[in-house]
Amino acid sequence: xxxxxxxxxxNDICVQRISPEEKRELNFKDDICIGCGICExxxxxxxxxxxxxxxxxxxxxxxxxxxxxEEKCVLCGMCSSACPVDALELKLDDKSIxxxxxxxQLIKSAxxxxxxxxxxxxxxxxxxxxAITIARILPDRSKLVTGEIEIDKDTCINCGVCEEMxxxxxxxxxxxxxxxxxxxxxxxxxxxxxxxxxxxICKKSCPVDAIKAVxxxxxxxxxxxxxEDSEIEGSSFIDDDACVNCGWCEEICPVDAAKVExxxxxxxxxxxxxxxxxxxxxxxxxxxxxxxPESTKPGEIVEKLKxxxxxxxxxxxxxxxxxxxxxxxxxxxxxFTPTKSKSWKKQLESLKT
Amino acid sequence: MRFVEIYILKINISVINTHGVQMPKHIVSGLKYLTAxxxxxxxxxxxxxxxxxxxxxxxxxxxxxxxxxxxxxxxxAEIITKFCxxxxxxxxxxxxxxxxxTRIIVKTCSKKEFQANIEESCIGCGLCADTCLMNAIxxxxxxxxxxxxxxxxxxxxxxVCPTNSIKILEVENGC
Numbered sequence: 001x002x003x004x005x006x007x008x009x010x011n012d013i014c015v016q017r018i019s020p021e022e023k024r025e026l027n028f029k030d031d032i033c034i035g036c037g038i039c040e041x042x043x044x045x046x047x048x049x050x051x052x053x054x055x056x057x058x059x060x061x062x063x064x065x066x067x068x069x070e071e072k073c074v075l076c077g078m079c080s081s082a083c084p085v086d087a088l089e090l091k092l093d094d095k096s097i098x099x100x101x102x103x104x105q106l107i108k109s110a111x112x113x114x115x116x117x118x119x120x121x122x123x124x125x126x127x128x129x130x131a132i133t134i135a136r137i138l139p140d141r142s143k144l145v146t147g148e149i150e151i152d153k154d155t156c157i158n159c160g161v162c163e164e165m166x167x168x169x170x171x172x173x174x175x176x177x178x179x180x181x182x183x184x185x186x187x188x189x190x191x192x193x194x195x196x197x198x199x200x201i202c203k204k205s206c207p208v209d210a211i212k213a214v215x216x217x218x219x220x221x222x223x224x225x226x227x228e229d230s231e232i233e234g235s236s237f238i239d240d241d242a243c244v245n246c247g248w249c250e251e252i253c254p255v256d257a258a259k260v261e262x263x264x265x266x267x268x269x270x271x272x273x274x275x276x277x278x279x280x281x282x283x284x285x286x287x288x289x290x291x292x293p294e295s296t297k298p299g300e301i302v303e304k305l306k307x308x309x310x311x312x313x314x315x316x317x318x319x320x321x322x323x324x325x326x327x328x329x330x331x332x333x334x335x336f337t338p339t340k341s342k343s344w345k346k347q348l349e350s351l352k353t
Numbered sequence: 354m355r356f357v358e359i360y361i362l363k364i365n366i367s368v369i370n371t372h373g374v375q376m377p378k379h380i381v382s383g384l385k386y387l388t389a390x391x392x393x394x395x396x397x398x399x400x401x402x403x404x405x406x407x408x409x410x411x412x413x414x415x416x417x418x419x420x421x422x423x424x425x426x427x428x429x430a431e432i433i434t435k436f437c438x439x440x441x442x443x444x445x446x447x448x449x450x451x452x453x454x455t456r457i458i459v460k461t462c463s464k465k466e467f468q469a470n471i472e473e474s475c476i477g478c479g480l481c482a483d484t485c486l487m488n489a490i491x492x493x494x495x496x497x498x499x500x501x502x503x504x505x506x507x508x509x510x511x512x513v514c515p516t517n518s519i520k521i522l523e524v525e526n527g528c
Binding site: 002017019020021022024044045074075076077078102103339340341342343344347 | 452473474475476477478479480482483484488494495496515516518
Protein backbone atom coordinates (compact mmCIF):
# COMPACT_ATOMS: atom_id res chain seq x y z
CA UNK A 1 0.00 0.00 0.00
CA UNK A 2 1.10 3.56 -0.64
CA UNK A 3 1.75 5.58 2.51
CA UNK A 4 2.77 9.17 3.11
CA UNK A 5 6.05 10.19 4.68
CA UNK A 6 6.62 13.46 6.47
CA UNK A 7 9.78 15.41 7.12
CA UNK A 8 9.94 18.53 9.27
CA UNK A 9 13.03 20.70 9.03
CA UNK A 10 13.31 24.02 10.87
CA ASN A 11 9.50 24.41 10.88
CA ASP A 12 9.29 23.65 7.14
CA ILE A 13 7.17 20.62 6.33
CA CYS A 14 7.44 18.13 3.48
CA VAL A 15 4.83 15.40 2.94
CA GLN A 16 5.48 12.84 0.22
CA ARG A 17 3.66 9.98 -1.43
CA ILE A 18 5.68 7.91 -3.84
CA SER A 19 4.11 5.23 -6.01
CA PRO A 20 5.52 3.51 -9.08
CA GLU A 21 3.38 5.86 -11.21
CA GLU A 22 3.90 9.19 -9.54
CA LYS A 23 5.70 11.16 -6.86
CA ARG A 24 3.60 13.71 -5.00
CA GLU A 25 5.28 16.16 -2.70
CA LEU A 26 3.71 18.94 -0.64
CA ASN A 27 6.13 21.56 0.66
CA PHE A 28 5.34 24.11 3.34
CA LYS A 29 7.66 27.07 3.88
CA ASP A 30 7.14 28.50 7.33
CA ASP A 31 8.95 31.79 6.72
CA ILE A 32 6.60 32.64 3.82
CA CYS A 33 3.42 31.63 5.70
CA ILE A 34 1.37 34.53 7.03
CA GLY A 35 -0.75 32.37 9.33
CA CYS A 36 -4.06 33.12 7.58
CA GLY A 37 -5.47 29.61 7.93
CA ILE A 38 -7.00 29.48 4.44
CA CYS A 39 -5.29 26.11 3.94
CA GLU A 40 -6.99 24.77 7.04
CA UNK A 41 -10.36 25.94 5.70
CA UNK A 42 -9.97 24.50 2.20
CA UNK A 43 -8.42 21.13 3.09
CA UNK A 44 -11.06 18.54 2.09
CA UNK A 45 -9.77 15.94 4.55
CA UNK A 46 -9.09 18.17 7.55
CA UNK A 47 -5.39 17.32 7.53
CA UNK A 48 -4.20 20.86 8.29
CA UNK A 49 -4.35 22.60 11.64
CA UNK A 50 -3.42 26.23 12.14
CA UNK A 51 -1.10 26.67 15.11
CA UNK A 52 -1.16 29.30 17.82
CA UNK A 53 -0.07 31.96 15.34
CA UNK A 54 -0.35 34.83 17.81
CA UNK A 55 2.26 33.30 20.09
CA UNK A 56 4.37 32.16 17.12
CA UNK A 57 4.38 35.65 15.58
CA UNK A 58 5.46 37.16 18.90
CA UNK A 59 8.25 34.55 19.15
CA UNK A 60 6.81 33.15 22.35
CA UNK A 61 6.85 29.66 20.91
CA UNK A 62 9.02 28.22 18.17
CA UNK A 63 6.95 25.92 16.00
CA UNK A 64 5.45 25.69 12.50
CA UNK A 65 2.52 28.01 11.88
CA UNK A 66 0.55 25.03 10.57
CA UNK A 67 0.69 21.29 11.17
CA UNK A 68 -0.05 18.70 8.51
CA UNK A 69 -1.32 15.26 9.52
CA GLU A 70 0.38 12.95 7.05
CA GLU A 71 -2.08 10.18 7.93
CA LYS A 72 -4.96 12.30 6.67
CA CYS A 73 -3.33 14.31 3.86
CA VAL A 74 -4.15 12.93 0.40
CA LEU A 75 -1.85 15.35 -1.43
CA CYS A 76 -4.62 16.79 -3.56
CA GLY A 77 -3.03 20.25 -3.70
CA MET A 78 -6.02 22.41 -2.79
CA CYS A 79 -4.07 24.13 -0.01
CA SER A 80 -1.33 24.88 -2.53
CA SER A 81 -3.81 26.48 -4.93
CA ALA A 82 -5.60 28.57 -2.30
CA CYS A 83 -2.58 29.84 -0.33
CA PRO A 84 -2.50 33.60 -0.96
CA VAL A 85 1.27 33.78 -0.52
CA ASP A 86 2.44 30.47 -2.04
CA ALA A 87 3.75 29.12 1.27
CA LEU A 88 2.37 25.72 0.25
CA GLU A 89 3.32 24.07 -3.00
CA LEU A 90 2.34 20.68 -4.38
CA LYS A 91 4.67 19.09 -6.88
CA LEU A 92 3.82 16.16 -9.13
CA ASP A 93 6.98 14.41 -10.25
CA ASP A 94 8.92 17.54 -9.24
CA LYS A 95 6.73 19.88 -11.31
CA SER A 96 4.76 22.46 -9.37
CA ILE A 97 0.98 22.42 -9.88
CA UNK A 98 1.27 26.21 -10.03
CA UNK A 99 2.69 25.67 -13.54
CA UNK A 100 -0.11 23.33 -14.62
CA UNK A 101 -3.14 24.69 -16.48
CA UNK A 102 -5.55 22.02 -15.25
CA UNK A 103 -5.07 23.20 -11.68
CA UNK A 104 -6.88 26.43 -10.78
CA GLN A 105 -4.53 29.22 -9.72
CA LEU A 106 -5.33 32.27 -7.66
CA ILE A 107 -5.27 35.35 -9.87
CA LYS A 108 -2.83 37.73 -8.26
CA SER A 109 0.06 39.88 -9.37
CA ALA A 110 2.27 42.77 -8.40
CA UNK A 111 4.28 44.50 -11.06
CA UNK A 112 6.33 47.63 -11.45
CA UNK A 113 6.63 49.00 -14.95
CA UNK A 114 10.26 50.04 -15.39
CA UNK A 115 9.33 52.31 -18.30
CA UNK A 116 7.13 54.45 -16.07
CA UNK A 117 9.06 54.08 -12.80
CA UNK A 118 11.05 57.12 -11.73
CA UNK A 119 12.96 55.15 -9.11
CA UNK A 120 11.84 57.35 -6.22
CA UNK A 121 11.93 54.33 -3.87
CA UNK A 122 8.60 55.24 -2.24
CA UNK A 123 7.32 51.68 -2.79
CA UNK A 124 10.53 50.19 -1.40
CA UNK A 125 10.04 52.21 1.77
CA UNK A 126 6.31 51.52 2.04
CA UNK A 127 6.32 47.77 1.32
CA UNK A 128 5.37 46.02 4.58
CA UNK A 129 7.11 42.82 3.45
CA UNK A 130 10.36 44.45 2.30
CA ALA A 131 9.72 42.68 -0.99
CA ILE A 132 10.74 45.54 -3.27
CA THR A 133 14.25 46.53 -4.25
CA ILE A 134 14.82 49.58 -6.41
CA ALA A 135 18.33 49.83 -7.79
CA ARG A 136 19.05 53.27 -9.20
CA ILE A 137 22.06 54.96 -10.78
CA LEU A 138 22.11 58.71 -10.17
CA PRO A 139 23.55 61.12 -12.77
CA ASP A 140 27.02 62.61 -12.36
CA ARG A 141 26.70 65.81 -10.39
CA SER A 142 29.46 67.40 -12.47
CA LYS A 143 27.35 67.02 -15.63
CA LEU A 144 24.46 68.99 -14.15
CA VAL A 145 26.48 72.18 -13.59
CA THR A 146 28.89 74.15 -15.70
CA GLY A 147 31.45 76.76 -14.76
CA GLU A 148 35.08 77.50 -14.12
CA ILE A 149 37.13 77.78 -10.96
CA GLU A 150 40.79 78.48 -10.30
CA ILE A 151 42.78 79.14 -7.16
CA ASP A 152 45.77 81.44 -7.39
CA LYS A 153 48.15 79.44 -5.22
CA ASP A 154 50.64 82.36 -4.98
CA THR A 155 48.03 84.62 -3.39
CA CYS A 156 46.44 81.89 -1.25
CA ILE A 157 47.44 82.00 2.40
CA ASN A 158 46.16 78.46 3.16
CA CYS A 159 43.77 79.76 5.78
CA GLY A 160 41.24 76.97 5.06
CA VAL A 161 38.19 79.28 5.11
CA CYS A 162 37.05 78.07 1.66
CA GLU A 163 37.53 74.45 2.65
CA GLU A 164 35.34 74.96 5.73
CA MET A 165 32.69 76.95 3.85
CA UNK A 166 32.37 74.73 0.75
CA UNK A 167 28.92 73.01 0.92
CA UNK A 168 30.01 70.35 -1.54
CA UNK A 169 33.31 69.37 0.14
CA UNK A 170 35.01 70.13 -3.16
CA UNK A 171 38.11 71.89 -1.78
CA UNK A 172 40.92 69.62 -0.74
CA UNK A 173 43.96 70.93 1.16
CA UNK A 174 47.16 69.19 2.19
CA UNK A 175 47.46 70.28 5.80
CA UNK A 176 50.65 69.87 7.78
CA UNK A 177 52.52 71.44 10.68
CA UNK A 178 55.05 74.15 9.69
CA UNK A 179 58.76 73.35 9.99
CA UNK A 180 61.79 75.60 9.63
CA UNK A 181 62.41 74.22 6.13
CA UNK A 182 58.73 74.62 5.11
CA UNK A 183 57.09 77.33 7.23
CA UNK A 184 53.56 76.82 5.80
CA UNK A 185 50.40 75.15 7.17
CA UNK A 186 49.41 73.50 3.90
CA UNK A 187 51.49 72.26 1.02
CA UNK A 188 48.73 72.31 -1.63
CA UNK A 189 45.14 73.31 -2.33
CA UNK A 190 42.93 71.97 -5.13
CA UNK A 191 39.34 71.96 -6.28
CA UNK A 192 37.70 68.64 -7.03
CA UNK A 193 35.80 69.47 -10.24
CA UNK A 194 33.55 66.39 -9.86
CA UNK A 195 32.17 67.83 -6.66
CA UNK A 196 32.20 71.60 -7.27
CA UNK A 197 28.80 73.10 -8.12
CA UNK A 198 30.10 76.63 -8.85
CA UNK A 199 28.09 78.19 -6.02
CA UNK A 200 30.91 80.78 -5.60
CA ILE A 201 30.82 80.68 -1.78
CA CYS A 202 34.60 80.06 -1.72
CA LYS A 203 35.23 83.02 -3.98
CA LYS A 204 33.04 85.30 -1.85
CA SER A 205 34.52 84.12 1.47
CA CYS A 206 38.23 84.14 0.50
CA PRO A 207 39.92 86.84 2.65
CA VAL A 208 42.68 87.43 0.04
CA ASP A 209 40.62 87.09 -3.18
CA ALA A 210 42.75 84.16 -4.36
CA ILE A 211 39.84 82.34 -6.02
CA LYS A 212 38.51 83.11 -9.47
CA ALA A 213 35.24 81.33 -10.20
CA VAL A 214 32.28 81.72 -12.47
CA UNK A 215 29.03 79.80 -12.82
CA UNK A 216 28.22 79.44 -16.49
CA UNK A 217 24.62 78.28 -15.99
CA UNK A 218 23.84 81.49 -14.12
CA UNK A 219 25.26 83.82 -16.73
CA UNK A 220 24.36 82.00 -19.96
CA UNK A 221 21.56 79.62 -19.00
CA UNK A 222 21.83 75.87 -19.38
CA UNK A 223 22.63 75.69 -23.09
CA UNK A 224 25.75 73.59 -22.67
CA UNK A 225 24.09 71.05 -20.35
CA UNK A 226 22.71 67.91 -21.99
CA UNK A 227 19.24 66.86 -20.76
CA GLU A 228 20.15 63.17 -21.06
CA ASP A 229 22.93 63.66 -18.51
CA SER A 230 20.33 64.31 -15.84
CA GLU A 231 18.41 61.07 -16.39
CA ILE A 232 18.16 58.57 -13.55
CA GLU A 233 18.58 54.96 -14.56
CA GLY A 234 17.50 51.97 -12.55
CA SER A 235 15.56 48.76 -12.23
CA SER A 236 12.90 47.41 -9.92
CA PHE A 237 12.63 43.96 -8.39
CA ILE A 238 9.76 42.35 -6.50
CA ASP A 239 10.54 39.26 -4.43
CA ASP A 240 7.55 37.01 -5.18
CA ASP A 241 8.20 34.91 -2.08
CA ALA A 242 7.82 37.92 0.21
CA CYS A 243 5.14 39.88 -1.72
CA VAL A 244 1.58 39.45 -0.44
CA ASN A 245 -0.08 41.66 -3.10
CA CYS A 246 -1.32 44.13 -0.49
CA GLY A 247 -1.25 47.15 -2.81
CA TRP A 248 0.90 49.54 -0.77
CA CYS A 249 3.25 50.06 -3.73
CA GLU A 250 0.35 50.83 -6.08
CA GLU A 251 -1.15 53.31 -3.60
CA ILE A 252 2.08 55.16 -2.88
CA CYS A 253 3.57 55.30 -6.39
CA PRO A 254 3.47 58.91 -7.62
CA VAL A 255 3.54 57.92 -11.30
CA ASP A 256 1.25 54.84 -11.28
CA ALA A 257 4.05 52.50 -12.24
CA ALA A 258 3.03 49.79 -9.73
CA LYS A 259 0.02 47.60 -10.44
CA VAL A 260 -1.37 45.03 -8.00
CA GLU A 261 -4.12 42.49 -8.51
CA UNK A 262 -5.59 40.80 -5.46
CA UNK A 263 -7.09 37.29 -5.30
CA UNK A 264 -9.57 37.87 -2.54
CA UNK A 265 -12.09 40.66 -2.11
CA UNK A 266 -14.22 41.32 0.92
CA UNK A 267 -14.85 43.38 3.99
CA UNK A 268 -12.91 43.92 7.17
CA UNK A 269 -14.97 44.84 10.20
CA UNK A 270 -13.58 45.73 13.58
CA UNK A 271 -15.91 45.87 16.57
CA UNK A 272 -14.29 48.65 18.60
CA UNK A 273 -16.58 47.92 21.55
CA UNK A 274 -15.14 44.42 21.87
CA UNK A 275 -11.54 45.34 20.94
CA UNK A 276 -9.21 45.45 23.92
CA UNK A 277 -6.32 46.95 21.96
CA UNK A 278 -3.96 44.05 22.61
CA UNK A 279 -2.24 44.56 19.26
CA UNK A 280 -2.17 40.89 18.24
CA UNK A 281 -3.88 41.72 14.93
CA UNK A 282 -1.37 44.49 14.25
CA UNK A 283 1.49 42.04 14.82
CA UNK A 284 0.07 39.34 12.55
CA UNK A 285 -1.25 41.49 9.68
CA UNK A 286 1.13 40.99 6.74
CA UNK A 287 -0.11 44.15 5.03
CA UNK A 288 0.16 46.84 7.72
CA UNK A 289 -3.58 47.39 7.46
CA UNK A 290 -4.08 47.71 11.19
CA UNK A 291 -2.41 50.19 13.52
CA UNK A 292 -2.89 52.04 16.77
CA PRO A 293 -3.96 55.60 15.92
CA GLU A 294 -1.74 58.40 17.21
CA SER A 295 -3.28 61.36 18.98
CA THR A 296 -2.64 64.65 17.22
CA LYS A 297 -3.08 66.93 20.21
CA PRO A 298 -2.69 66.60 23.97
CA GLY A 299 -5.64 65.02 25.76
CA GLU A 300 -7.22 63.67 22.57
CA ILE A 301 -8.90 60.29 22.97
CA VAL A 302 -8.24 58.19 19.89
CA GLU A 303 -9.97 55.06 18.64
CA LYS A 304 -8.54 51.75 19.85
CA LEU A 305 -7.65 50.53 16.39
CA LYS A 306 -7.29 52.05 12.94
CA UNK A 307 -7.66 50.18 9.65
CA UNK A 308 -6.51 51.05 6.14
CA UNK A 309 -8.70 48.57 4.31
CA UNK A 310 -7.18 49.56 0.95
CA UNK A 311 -4.27 47.28 1.74
CA UNK A 312 -6.26 44.34 3.11
CA UNK A 313 -5.96 41.02 1.27
CA UNK A 314 -8.80 39.49 3.32
CA UNK A 315 -6.63 36.60 4.42
CA UNK A 316 -8.27 36.46 7.82
CA UNK A 317 -5.11 36.16 9.93
CA UNK A 318 -6.24 39.02 12.21
CA UNK A 319 -9.61 37.35 12.79
CA UNK A 320 -7.87 34.09 13.75
CA UNK A 321 -5.53 35.79 16.19
CA UNK A 322 -8.03 38.14 17.92
CA UNK A 323 -8.64 36.82 21.43
CA UNK A 324 -11.99 38.58 21.84
CA UNK A 325 -13.53 37.97 18.41
CA UNK A 326 -13.65 41.66 17.65
CA UNK A 327 -12.61 41.22 14.02
CA UNK A 328 -14.75 39.87 11.22
CA UNK A 329 -13.20 39.26 7.83
CA UNK A 330 -15.72 38.54 5.10
CA UNK A 331 -14.50 37.20 1.79
CA UNK A 332 -16.97 38.07 -0.95
CA UNK A 333 -14.92 37.00 -3.94
CA UNK A 334 -12.14 34.60 -4.81
CA UNK A 335 -10.50 35.05 -8.19
CA PHE A 336 -8.98 31.96 -9.74
CA THR A 337 -8.23 30.62 -13.19
CA PRO A 338 -10.88 28.35 -14.75
CA THR A 339 -10.94 24.67 -13.91
CA LYS A 340 -12.95 21.75 -15.26
CA SER A 341 -13.16 20.17 -11.83
CA LYS A 342 -16.46 20.91 -10.12
CA SER A 343 -15.17 19.79 -6.73
CA TRP A 344 -12.19 22.18 -6.89
CA LYS A 345 -14.42 25.04 -7.98
CA LYS A 346 -16.86 24.30 -5.17
CA GLN A 347 -14.09 24.07 -2.59
CA LEU A 348 -12.49 27.36 -3.70
CA GLU A 349 -15.89 29.07 -3.74
CA SER A 350 -16.44 27.79 -0.21
CA LEU A 351 -13.77 30.22 0.99
CA LYS A 352 -16.33 32.98 0.50
CA THR A 353 -18.07 33.78 3.73
CA MET B 354 -28.00 -6.81 -17.62
CA ARG B 355 -28.09 -5.54 -14.04
CA PHE B 356 -25.65 -4.01 -11.62
CA VAL B 357 -25.11 -5.40 -8.17
CA GLU B 358 -23.11 -4.43 -5.11
CA ILE B 359 -19.88 -6.35 -4.59
CA TYR B 360 -19.23 -8.21 -1.41
CA ILE B 361 -15.77 -8.74 -0.03
CA LEU B 362 -14.94 -12.13 1.46
CA LYS B 363 -11.95 -13.11 3.50
CA ILE B 364 -9.49 -15.59 2.04
CA ASN B 365 -9.93 -19.04 3.44
CA ILE B 366 -6.31 -20.05 3.34
CA SER B 367 -7.14 -23.55 4.54
CA VAL B 368 -8.65 -24.26 1.10
CA ILE B 369 -5.15 -24.06 -0.28
CA ASN B 370 -3.60 -26.26 2.38
CA THR B 371 -6.14 -29.08 2.10
CA HIS B 372 -5.11 -29.62 -1.49
CA GLY B 373 -1.57 -30.22 -0.42
CA VAL B 374 -0.12 -27.50 -2.66
CA GLN B 375 1.78 -24.96 -0.67
CA MET B 376 4.60 -23.83 -2.88
CA PRO B 377 3.81 -20.40 -4.30
CA LYS B 378 5.50 -21.16 -7.59
CA HIS B 379 3.29 -24.22 -8.10
CA ILE B 380 0.21 -22.06 -7.65
CA VAL B 381 1.71 -19.53 -10.05
CA SER B 382 2.15 -22.32 -12.61
CA GLY B 383 -1.52 -23.16 -12.16
CA LEU B 384 -2.54 -19.54 -12.67
CA LYS B 385 -0.34 -19.23 -15.74
CA TYR B 386 -1.84 -22.43 -17.13
CA LEU B 387 -5.38 -21.07 -16.70
CA THR B 388 -4.36 -17.80 -18.28
CA ALA B 389 -2.64 -19.54 -21.19
CA UNK B 390 -5.74 -21.65 -21.85
CA UNK B 391 -7.96 -18.56 -21.86
CA UNK B 392 -5.62 -16.63 -24.13
CA UNK B 393 -5.41 -19.51 -26.62
CA UNK B 394 -9.19 -19.70 -26.52
CA UNK B 395 -9.24 -15.99 -27.33
CA UNK B 396 -7.30 -16.81 -30.47
CA UNK B 397 -3.75 -15.92 -29.49
CA UNK B 398 -0.86 -18.02 -30.74
CA UNK B 399 1.43 -19.93 -28.39
CA UNK B 400 4.17 -17.51 -29.30
CA UNK B 401 2.06 -14.53 -28.27
CA UNK B 402 1.01 -16.22 -25.03
CA UNK B 403 4.65 -16.99 -24.22
CA UNK B 404 5.53 -13.36 -24.74
CA UNK B 405 2.69 -12.03 -22.61
CA UNK B 406 3.41 -14.41 -19.72
CA UNK B 407 7.18 -14.09 -20.16
CA UNK B 408 7.66 -17.82 -20.54
CA UNK B 409 9.47 -20.10 -23.03
CA UNK B 410 7.29 -21.12 -25.93
CA UNK B 411 8.09 -24.73 -25.16
CA UNK B 412 6.93 -24.31 -21.57
CA UNK B 413 3.63 -22.88 -22.83
CA UNK B 414 3.27 -25.88 -25.07
CA UNK B 415 4.04 -28.26 -22.16
CA UNK B 416 1.55 -26.44 -19.96
CA UNK B 417 -1.19 -26.62 -22.53
CA UNK B 418 -0.60 -30.32 -22.90
CA UNK B 419 -0.75 -30.80 -19.18
CA UNK B 420 2.92 -31.62 -18.77
CA UNK B 421 5.32 -30.30 -16.13
CA UNK B 422 2.34 -29.26 -14.08
CA UNK B 423 0.48 -30.92 -11.24
CA UNK B 424 -3.29 -31.04 -11.56
CA UNK B 425 -3.47 -30.02 -7.93
CA UNK B 426 -1.85 -26.71 -8.85
CA UNK B 427 -4.52 -26.09 -11.46
CA UNK B 428 -7.28 -26.96 -9.01
CA UNK B 429 -5.88 -24.57 -6.43
CA ALA B 430 -5.46 -21.88 -9.08
CA GLU B 431 -9.06 -22.37 -10.13
CA ILE B 432 -10.18 -21.93 -6.53
CA ILE B 433 -8.15 -18.73 -6.29
CA THR B 434 -9.77 -17.30 -9.42
CA LYS B 435 -13.14 -17.85 -7.80
CA PHE B 436 -12.21 -15.90 -4.67
CA CYS B 437 -13.79 -12.53 -4.24
CA UNK B 438 -12.11 -10.03 -6.60
CA UNK B 439 -9.91 -8.38 -3.99
CA UNK B 440 -8.56 -11.67 -2.64
CA UNK B 441 -7.94 -13.01 -6.14
CA UNK B 442 -6.01 -9.87 -7.03
CA UNK B 443 -4.01 -9.40 -3.85
CA UNK B 444 -3.13 -13.07 -3.55
CA UNK B 445 -2.02 -13.23 -7.19
CA UNK B 446 0.03 -10.09 -6.71
CA UNK B 447 1.60 -11.55 -3.57
CA UNK B 448 2.44 -14.79 -5.36
CA UNK B 449 3.89 -13.19 -8.48
CA UNK B 450 5.36 -10.01 -7.04
CA UNK B 451 5.03 -8.57 -10.54
CA UNK B 452 2.51 -5.91 -11.42
CA UNK B 453 2.28 -6.49 -15.18
CA UNK B 454 1.82 -10.28 -15.03
CA THR B 455 -0.67 -9.93 -12.18
CA ARG B 456 -2.75 -7.58 -14.34
CA ILE B 457 -2.76 -10.00 -17.29
CA ILE B 458 -3.60 -13.06 -15.22
CA VAL B 459 -6.37 -11.38 -13.24
CA LYS B 460 -7.91 -9.72 -16.30
CA THR B 461 -7.81 -12.95 -18.29
CA CYS B 462 -9.04 -15.30 -15.58
CA SER B 463 -11.69 -13.07 -14.06
CA LYS B 464 -15.10 -13.90 -15.46
CA LYS B 465 -16.74 -10.92 -13.86
CA GLU B 466 -17.51 -7.56 -15.44
CA PHE B 467 -17.59 -4.28 -13.59
CA GLN B 468 -18.92 -0.84 -14.23
CA ALA B 469 -16.88 1.92 -12.54
CA ASN B 470 -18.05 5.48 -12.11
CA ILE B 471 -16.39 8.49 -10.53
CA GLU B 472 -18.59 11.23 -9.19
CA GLU B 473 -18.02 14.98 -9.53
CA SER B 474 -16.92 15.17 -5.92
CA CYS B 475 -13.54 13.65 -6.96
CA ILE B 476 -10.72 16.03 -6.08
CA GLY B 477 -8.08 14.36 -8.20
CA CYS B 478 -5.76 13.42 -5.35
CA GLY B 479 -4.61 10.34 -7.22
CA LEU B 480 -4.75 8.05 -4.21
CA CYS B 481 -6.96 5.59 -6.14
CA ALA B 482 -4.56 5.58 -9.11
CA ASP B 483 -1.65 4.90 -6.77
CA THR B 484 -3.59 2.10 -5.07
CA CYS B 485 -5.02 0.32 -8.13
CA LEU B 486 -3.00 -2.84 -8.78
CA MET B 487 -4.65 -3.18 -12.19
CA ASN B 488 -3.43 0.29 -13.26
CA ALA B 489 -6.99 0.93 -14.41
CA ILE B 490 -7.14 4.51 -13.11
CA UNK B 491 -5.74 7.67 -14.66
CA UNK B 492 -6.16 11.32 -13.70
CA UNK B 493 -7.38 13.84 -16.21
CA UNK B 494 -8.35 17.44 -15.44
CA UNK B 495 -8.26 16.85 -11.68
CA UNK B 496 -10.61 13.88 -11.93
CA UNK B 497 -9.92 10.17 -11.83
CA UNK B 498 -11.12 7.97 -14.68
CA UNK B 499 -11.45 4.21 -14.30
CA UNK B 500 -11.14 1.94 -17.30
CA UNK B 501 -13.93 -0.54 -16.58
CA UNK B 502 -12.27 -3.09 -18.89
CA UNK B 503 -9.35 -3.36 -16.49
CA UNK B 504 -11.30 -2.98 -13.24
CA UNK B 505 -11.48 -6.29 -11.41
CA UNK B 506 -13.81 -5.05 -8.70
CA UNK B 507 -11.39 -5.23 -5.78
CA UNK B 508 -12.77 -1.93 -4.42
CA UNK B 509 -9.43 -0.93 -2.90
CA UNK B 510 -9.76 2.43 -4.67
CA UNK B 511 -13.19 2.96 -3.13
CA UNK B 512 -11.75 2.26 0.31
CA VAL B 513 -8.95 4.83 0.01
CA CYS B 514 -11.02 7.58 -1.68
CA PRO B 515 -11.15 10.53 0.71
CA THR B 516 -14.31 11.96 -0.85
CA ASN B 517 -16.25 8.72 -1.35
CA SER B 518 -16.51 9.46 -5.06
CA ILE B 519 -15.98 5.99 -6.49
CA LYS B 520 -18.90 3.74 -7.30
CA ILE B 521 -18.22 0.28 -8.72
CA LEU B 522 -20.94 -2.20 -9.55
CA GLU B 523 -20.76 -5.72 -10.87
CA VAL B 524 -22.44 -6.30 -14.20
CA GLU B 525 -24.61 -9.40 -14.21
CA ASN B 526 -25.25 -10.47 -17.78
CA GLY B 527 -28.32 -12.37 -18.77
CA CYS B 528 -30.44 -11.39 -15.85
